[in-house]
Amino acid sequence: MDIPFTVKNRPDTGLYNGKLGVWLFLASEVMLFGGLFSAYVFLRTGVDTWPVGADILNVPLATLNTMFLISSSVTMVMSWASLKLNDFSKFKLYAGLTLLLACAFLVVKYFEYTAKFDHHLYPSTNNFLGIYFTMTGLHVLHVIGGIIVIFFFWMPGAKMWESDPERFVNRIEIVGLYWHFVDLVWIFLFPVLYLL
Amino acid sequence: MSSDHHKQSFWTKYVFSTDHKIIGIQYGITSLVWLLFGFGLMMIMRYQLAYPESPVPFVGGILGDGGILPSEMYNSLGVMHGTIMIFLGVVPLAFGAFGNYFVPLQIGAIDMAFPKLNATSYWMYFLGSVIMAIGFFVPGGAANSGWTSYPPLADIATTGQTVWLFGMVMLITSSLLGSINILATVIQLRTEGMTWMKLPIFVWTQFITAFLLLLAFPPLEAAGVLQLMDRLAGTSFFMPSGLVVSGEVLTNAGGGSPLLWQHLFWFLAHPEVYVLILPAFGIVTEVIANNTRKPIQGYKSLVYAMIFLGFMSFIVWAHHMYLTGMGTSIGAFFQTTTMIISIPSVVILTALLLSLWGGSIRFNTPMLFALGFLPMFGIGGLTGLPLGLAASDIHLHDTYYVIGHFHYVVAPGTIFALFAGIYYWFPKMTGKRTNEALGKLHFFFSFIFMNGVFMPMFIQGLAGVSRRLWDGGEIYAHAADVLYLNEVMSVSAWLLGLAQLFFIVNMIISLKGKKTGEVNPWGATTLDWTDTTSPPLDHGNFEKVPTVYRGPYEYSVPDAKEDFTPQSEKG
Numbered sequence: 001m002d003i004p005f006t007v008k009n010r011p012d013t014g015l016y017n018g019k020l021g022v023w024l025f026l027a028s029e030v031m032l033f034g035g036l037f038s039a040y041v042f043l044r045t046g047v048d049t050w051p052v053g054a055d056i057l058n059v060p061l062a063t064l065n066t067m068f069l070i071s072s073s074v075t076m077v078m079s080w081a082s083l084k085l086n087d088f089s090k091f092k093l094y095a096g097l098t099l100l101l102a103c104a105f106l107v108v109k110y111f112e113y114t115a116k117f118d119h120h121l122y123p124s125t126n127n128f129l130g131i132y133f134t135m136t137g138l139h140v141l142h143v144i145g146g147i148i149v150i151f152f153f154w155m156p157g158a159k160m161w162e163s164d165p166e167r168f169v170n171r172i173e174i175v176g177l178y179w180h181f182v183d184l185v186w187i188f189l190f191p192v193l194y195l196l
Numbered sequence: 197m198s199s200d201h202h203k204q205s206f207w208t209k210y211v212f213s214t215d216h217k218i219i220g221i222q223y224g225i226t227s228l229v230w231l232l233f234g235f236g237l238m239m240i241m242r243y244q245l246a247y248p249e250s251p252v253p254f255v256g257g258i259l260g261d262g263g264i265l266p267s268e269m270y271n272s273l274g275v276m277h278g279t280i281m282i283f284l285g286v287v288p289l290a291f292g293a294f295g296n297y298f299v300p301l302q303i304g305a306i307d308m309a310f311p312k313l314n315a316t317s318y319w320m321y322f323l324g325s326v327i328m329a330i331g332f333f334v335p336g337g338a339a340n341s342g343w344t345s346y347p348p349l350a351d352i353a354t355t356g357q358t359v360w361l362f363g364m365v366m367l368i369t370s371s372l373l374g375s376i377n378i379l380a381t382v383i384q385l386r387t388e389g390m391t392w393m394k395l396p397i398f399v400w401t402q403f404i405t406a407f408l409l410l411l412a413f414p415p416l417e418a419a420g421v422l423q424l425m426d427r428l429a430g431t432s433f434f435m436p437s438g439l440v441v442s443g444e445v446l447t448n449a450g451g452g453s454p455l456l457w458q459h460l461f462w463f464l465a466h467p468e469v470y471v472l473i474l475p476a477f478g479i480v481t482e483v484i485a486n487n488t489r490k491p492i493q494g495y496k497s498l499v500y501a502m503i504f505l506g507f508m509s510f511i512v513w514a515h516h517m518y519l520t521g522m523g524t525s526i527g528a529f530f531q532t533t534t535m536i537i538s539i540p541s542v543v544i545l546t547a548l549l550l551s552l553w554g555g556s557i558r559f560n561t562p563m564l565f566a567l568g569f570l571p572m573f574g575i576g577g578l579t580g581l582p583l584g585l586a587a588s589d590i591h592l593h594d595t596y597y598v599i600g601h602f603h604y605v606v607a608p609g610t611i612f613a614l615f616a617g618i619y620y621w622f623p624k625m626t627g628k629r630t631n632e633a634l635g636k637l638h639f640f641f642s643f644i645f646m647n648g649v650f651m652p653m654f655i656q657g658l659a660g661v662s663r664r665l666w667d668g669g670e671i672y673a674h675a676a677d678v679l680y681l682n683e684v685m686s687v688s689a690w691l692l693g694l695a696q697l698f699f700i701v702n703m704i705i706s707l708k709g710k711k712t713g714e715v716n717p718w719g720a721t722t723l724d725w726t727d728t729t730s731p732p733l734d735h736g737n738f739e740k741v742p743t744v745y746r747g748p749y750e751y752s753v754p755d756a757k758e759d760f761t762p763q764s765e766k767g
Binding site: 001003004005010013015017018020021024025027028029031032033034035036038039042043046047122123124125126127130131133134138 | 305306307309310311313372375376377379380383384385410411412413414415416417418419421422425429430431432433448449451452453455456459460463735736741
């Protein structure tokens with residue numbers, strides 16, 4: 001016997017198991033980052049002076065990074081849509097582009113971090129930098145996790161397209177949902193840390 | 197799953213299994229071992245409280261200091277007792293073991309929605325528990341800043357605190373995966389005809405518990421990450437400016453707030469209370485309905501009360517923080533919500549009590565534990581009301597009264613319900629019966645000694661004895677009148693430990709016994725009893741996946757051929 005609704009939708013919920021699972025996972029992620037954003041508000045309102053992000057952080061680089069992530073979300077959707085249209089080579093192209101953009105994000109982030117360290121700005125310097133490094137650091141971990149999973153389905157995991165195409169499309173959809181969430185977190189982090 | 201019928205090795209079948217029943221048993225055994233261990237820590241502490249600064253018998257050799265329990269180690273044992281009992285004992289048993297084993301069976305599913313994820317969550321729990329245990333062996337001993345890990349103390353504590361935080365992160369991740377699995381299973385895998393209002397209450401409680409774990413635990417994970425940053429990267433999230441430690445001003449940047457930790461911590465830890473109690477409600481409901489041979493009173497009000505309870509549990513957390521100076525208007529808000537949340541609890545308890553009315557009650561072991569649960573949880577709940585009101589909480593805060601209150605909820609409350617569940621479902625899991633005489637001895641002695649341990653705590657607490665004293669209050673004049681109770685409680689605790697031998701012996705004897713061949717010895721109506729073998733089939737649970745036609749508690753239906761009508765019976 002096989003577990004029902006691993007591939008097909010359950011009629012009354014309109015979801016397959018994995019899609020529901022990832023939505024629930026993202027709900028908990030909202031609470032995780034929600035907790036950190038609340039901590040940010042709590043810390044900022046609890047002190048008299050709080051630095052303006054733009055004075056310390058590099059806004060142009062972060063804007064570039066925002067572009068990278070938003071574009072990567074677009075290419076992620078394109079890769080899923082290509083599979084839906086039965087075009088496997090387009091999928092390879094768009095998933096590859098997604099990986100490229102995600103890595104570009106990490107490279108920029110690396111330069112941002114090292115620039116801070118060169119100026120002796122560490123997490124311990126003050127709570128603004130502390131929360132900046134903690135939140136962006138956790139976000140970077142999410143990006144790295146996403147890169148690993150997307151890479152898996154781009155190269156070794158893509159064999160599933162031959163054996164079980166419907167399931168493979170579902171998996172890409174699930175990865176896409178996660179990736180959009182990672183993108184969304186950055187869209188909140190950027191104004192909160194860099195601009196406000 | 198059909199490809200798994202070839203012969204499996206011991207490792208794939210019992211250790212790295214993805215079958216929900218095996219994983220449930222893994223959770224069950226691991227958590228029972230931890231419960232015993234956590235209880236053992238408390239028995240050591242109680243020796244120091246009853247006979248301050250005299251050598252502890254049996255285990256004195258490993259404590260150092262001539263067998264006397266050192267005060268630093270007393271703090272460690274307190275932290276680890278709390279952490280182990282809650283995060284390694286009760287929650288994995290109530291949610292991991294019972295949830296895994298019986299939710300799929302009761303909804304007519306052949307397994308959980310994500311079997312591999314299920315195994316992962318068990319092994320993460322196992323790893324987390326090993327990390328917790330490693331804490332005992334690092335310099336300075338295990339975490340010693342209270343199970344709540346309040347900073348700034350926890351920020352500057354010994355290495356054990358870092359180990360504790362890593363352990364917690366593992367445990368949180370594990371319960372996150374577990375809760376996603378239960379939620380997806382209940383939403384997606386209910387069999388044909390199993391509509392929401394036909395679900396057994398047990399499944400409802402597991403479902404709501406999973407939601408609480410899913411949404412309440414991540415903020416603690418956030419808090420854990422922030423505290424790790426404070427400890428390892430030198431940030432000051434929880435460190436106020438100009439903190440003086442041992443006569444020296446700390447050089448960290450400052451500007452943080454210890455209150456922030458408390459908010460994040462209690463945002464988890466209050467829903468956690470309902471994580472502890474909801475599965476207990478579920479088990480007790482099943483046992484009571486079955487042993488009164490009548491439908492449960494107010495099925496729908498029970499369901500709605502539990503959902504409401506789940507929602508409300510997210511907005512009561514700061515009633516743990518009246519003494520922090522967070523402001524009276526915030527206090528007023530949380531007093532109001534706290535009083536409101538007592539309403540659904542009373543609805544649930546009343547429904548269960550009314551269910552007894554007019555039933556032909558069978559007083560078997562599971563039923564005794566379920567019946568014991570009702571007044572014990574009642575005491576635990578009612579003694580919570582003065583703590584929910586700021587004015588009386590100021591007097592009672594951090595006294596033994598608080599300890600008595602939450603132990604009544606969790607120990608003779610939840611743990612009794614868990615015992616009820618073990619005795620009730622033992623025939624299903626093994627195909628064998630437990631020994632009734634030993635079971636009853638286990639119940640009566642546990643009942644007496646549980647009260648012997650916790651009832652005097654209210655008296656000491658009202659007298660103002662603090663909960664964290666190494667010498668049990670010996671040096672405080674106001675504790676002098678109630679000091680004699682320390683020995684009463686300690687002796688009760690050790691006898692309570694001895695009483696558990698009835699349980700252990702019972703389990704061993706019963707497991708060695710012969711299979712009875714009965715599928716449904718209690719005459720129950722739910723799918724786990726009526727449509728599977730005992731124990732259920734290795735993979736797939738059911739010979740034929742059942743269809744559900746009726747509600748879960750159709751006992752003593754007039755004109756039915758038996759006094760129970762299975763959910764899967766047409767009609």
